[in-house]
Amino acid sequence: MSAIDTSASAGFALSTRGLSRSFGSLVVARDIELNLPVGARYALIGPNGAGKTTLINLMTGMLAPNAGQIMLGGQDITDLSPQARVKLGLARTFQINSLFAHLNPLEAVTLAVCERRGISPRFWQNIAVNKDAIEEAYDILVRLKLGDCAYQPTRELPYGRQRLLEIALALATKPKVLLLDEPAAGVPQEESGDIFEVVASLSNDLTLLFIEHDMHVVFRFATHIIVLVGGAVFTEGSPAEIAADPGVREVYLGKRHHG
Amino acid sequence: MLPPIFGVLFDGIAYGMLLFVLSVGLSVTLGLMNFVNLAHCAFAMLGGYVTVTLVNIFGWPFLATLPISFIAAAVTSVVLERLLYRRLYRASDLDQVLLTIGLAFISVSVAAYIFGTIQQPIATPAALRGSIDFFGIGLGKYRLFLIAVALLVTLAMVIGLEYTRFGAQVRASVDNQRMARGLGIDVDWTFASTFALGSGLAGLGGSLAIEIVGLDPNFSFTYLVYVLIVVSVGGLGSIAGSFAAAMLIGISDIAGKYYVPELGAFLIYLVMVVVLMWKPAGLFGKR
Amino acid sequence: MANPTPLTPQGYLLARTDWHPLEIMFWLATLLPFLVFPNYLSLASQIAITALFALSLDIILGYAGVVSLGHAAFFGIGAYSAGLFSKFVWGEPFSGLLVAATLAGLFGYATSFIISRFRHLPLIMITLGLGLLAHEVANSAHWLTGGSDGFQGARTDPVFGLFRFDLYGKTAYAYSLGVLFIVFLCARRLIHSPFGLALRGIRENFNRMPAIGADSRAHIRKAYTIAAVIAGICGALLTQTTNSASLESISFQRSADVLVMLVLGGAGRLYGGLIGAAIFMIARDQFSGIAPQFWYFWIGVLLVAVVMFLPNGILGGLSAIVARWRRK
């Protein structure tokens, strides 16, 4: 286990202190301490039911912790609402698509941009006059290779495109820290590369934490890997360290077939 | 000698018991199937008309009609469940509300067509008329009977749901439908029979209600409001919750009228809004 | 929906706010009663008022996904406050509308803090409870509202000081239609605004909204207040065009009826409520002429049929047919 100085959380984009949560006797997060440096590309791995998505839910405020703190850029955000955390720069995507079925990608991303810019309360204004917001939304779509289907209703998009739209929605909030919950879940192997190309091309200022099962992808894109088992951090380290760790092999790599 | 308020409270409890029998079925079906059945009181009305018809036209004794009204409401509800309701189990709350309001509208018109708009009189057996003196307060015999029936229903439901195989299947289906199917439980059948049970109880409640509140074609809507209040205050799917809520509504209605008559019918709505503000899922609600 | 000429994203969104020829025809058709049905103008006036009421419900139900079974509360507040204003202050109709809208809006804003805490079934119950509470308040305030005898003493001055509310309902229809059209323009702008987009977002996926930084509850509070303002205007219109107001204006029946109309026409389509209200009111007028006792039977059958076969209402069904026809 690598030692990390937990007192200096101010230097990190996102960190947690003793984060715990249980449902009755079932502990889903136990005393989790994490530190994500600015611009990091971290992977969060672990067997099914290890509490990976729960951890993201705790960090983004969709689930309240029983104990512990969450710091975003040194600021304690533990008691803030999910939308307030988004406004401070903490965004996420969902493992299972959570999109706006009857909006098209342009509308959906424009919606997110409007929320960030604080113009969404304007009920008296034609949305089309907000040229900057719309063009910003369109640029995000183009960057994520969604430019050609911007006007197609979301529910009619191919699944891989919908996964990209998940990321586009998160990017529209201009996050400092982005938590990606299995961005390529359910996407055929050959397409998942595309998605991670997009992920890799994101700005270096952006701090990334992603959950992923495909070890090839993890080793290719992550600079650092955290292994979660039974709601607790089992170990963490560079890809090389994790690959060499016999304990990880045993608890995780050995039974990777769950998929 | 007991002070007169006890007599009034007794009436309130009996009224609460009636509300309980009328609403417990809706509470169970709502909790089990997450289905908003605003036509629930139409089944109660059906039970009421079955009793009235059997007593007044065929000369049956009142008590003998009670099981028949239960069965009639239960059977009708299963037919409707198979034909219509079943298709909307996964639909939105709104669609369910609209379908069942539609059925309630139809029930009002059909009842008016068959039985006329007249208020239906009913003769209860002599043994249930009058009152018993209890330390100086009169306890209506019919109300005692109502309380007894309601307690029996509660007992039967608690035993049925806690100690029988059917009860276990129902509880398993409520907790986790997918897992219940996996365990080989026929969830469709469980739904249909629970629905029949709930509607049958409504039918029984309708028959019991005639003596206290009367019966006319508007019954489907007049009592819907009270039933919905009991269900939402009590919490969906909770028998204990419905029981507690029915008592709370019955007693606060009565006590309010006795001590502050100016508040009138106000109080029960206030109780409902306050309870839901405090506990959105109702007193005993899980969600 | 493929566009032959590539539009800029802004141009695309701008084009969506264009008036469709059918829309223009629709509004031209609303003028027909003056020429073709001069004997039906008072019905037409009440249809216009009810249509506006359905539109106000559409904003919260069709766009924000908030089901309310107590929307008549605001209609009633508007109806009574317009009546009281005309009785005790003056009878000029437009200021009456303004007062009614303000009061209904204030009540809407106050209750929106309760409403926005709930979703789904508890929401239906709480709106029902609040609606019944409002009805009971109006009933017990007999000295102010006339209770179940109906409000007495409303008097409305001629519109612009020129047009008296006549027996044929000519002024009433022109006035109601005018207000309907102006409020409709505002509502149309609203749904094409950033706020309207946020409301659609809430309807489509309430749970995703916080994850894109949206405060859904604040949006719902605002939409609810706006809907209350419009409902208040409707109530005031009814009071002014009939010089009467009653408990019925604040009853559960009215809340249920408007929900039925909206869903019948098709929620979330702006015109659904208008068309639903027209069909409902005309059907009631016709059926109640034939067999007054049983007209709710047909409404019931219609509801069951719509839910079973036309889940998106009449407009939804029509647009599905048009879409299928175009694909061929």
Next chain:
Amino acid sequence: MKRSIIAAAALLAAAALPNAAGAQGTVKIGVISAYSGQFADTAAQIDNGIKLYMKQHGDTVAGKKIEIIRKDTGGPNPDVAKRLAQELVVRDNVDILAGFTLTPEALGAASVATEAKKLMVDMNAATSIITERSPYIVRVSLTLPQIGETAGTWMATKGGAKKAYTMVSDFGPGIDAEGAFQRAFKAAGGEIIGSVRMPIANPDFSAFIQRAKDLNPESIFVFVPGGAQPAAIGKAFAERGLDPAKVKIMSTGEAVDEQAIKAMGDVSLGRLSAWHYDYNLKTKNNAAFVKAFNDEFKRNPDFFAVGGYDGMHLIYEALKKTGGKTDGDSLVAAAKGMKWESPRGPISIDPATRDIIQTVYIRRVEKVGGAIVNVDFDKVENVKDPTHK
């Protein structure tokens, strides 16, 4: 597309236009009532009264054919009633407005009667102020002060009670009845020891009755609207141990109507009431009326039915007097002071107020040959509404 819409509209318009051709030889009567909803039975009985009268007297009077157009208000909706009245006048060209189950309906339509100068016959709505709202309104039913005052005076004098408690439903008719009873009772030397106004939608009365009982009154005056409540309050009296033999329970007729006392059974025996009609009344015309009504509709008539019946009588006789002239002024003039023998006894229209003058009977619920009925044992003749100026 556009052309076809216009064509369709024109077709609809043609279908909807009033049938001008037949208008010459017909008198159209627009009946506005709450045919659906909570008060549907009231409207149905008024309608039965109308139908029976037309069956007995034919549908032609003064050389003109009578045509009835029914409109449903669905309940106490003044706005709907007003619109229906407007439509009946402008669309259907009716000559006379009639019906009116409920006060708000009558008040809603009153301004239309004034503006269109049409005779408006109130066949039921019983709040005193109605006839003051338009010079074209004539009432053939009753007013609650008429009944309440008679009940109050009788109770304090012949009834022999000095302390009374009043329980009324909290709406216009109830408040009218309460006021009249209290005024008359006090004027005749009695004392009102308490009163309560009960919500109109009220399923359980026991708490209100217990309040009354706590004060130990000699008499209780009750007004509740017809429907489910009379039986409910009657049973609640018995359950709370208020025996009509010891406490004189006086009410208006609704509280002891046929269905109510049937549902109450023996506990209704001894209940007193002041009312203007009952199927058991022994007047000159009543037996024949009750028989004809039963033959036609398989049920007994009630005061709603007699309101519809007498309303039609007034319309027929007025038309005969005017020789078929249907303008409101002639018809109202013809109706003023009209006297006739109704199933309820001799009645007349007060020429000053256009309101009904009739006999009010004091009745007691008794068992006659196994059946529970209201038996009249005292009466006050020629009672006017005491509140009209």
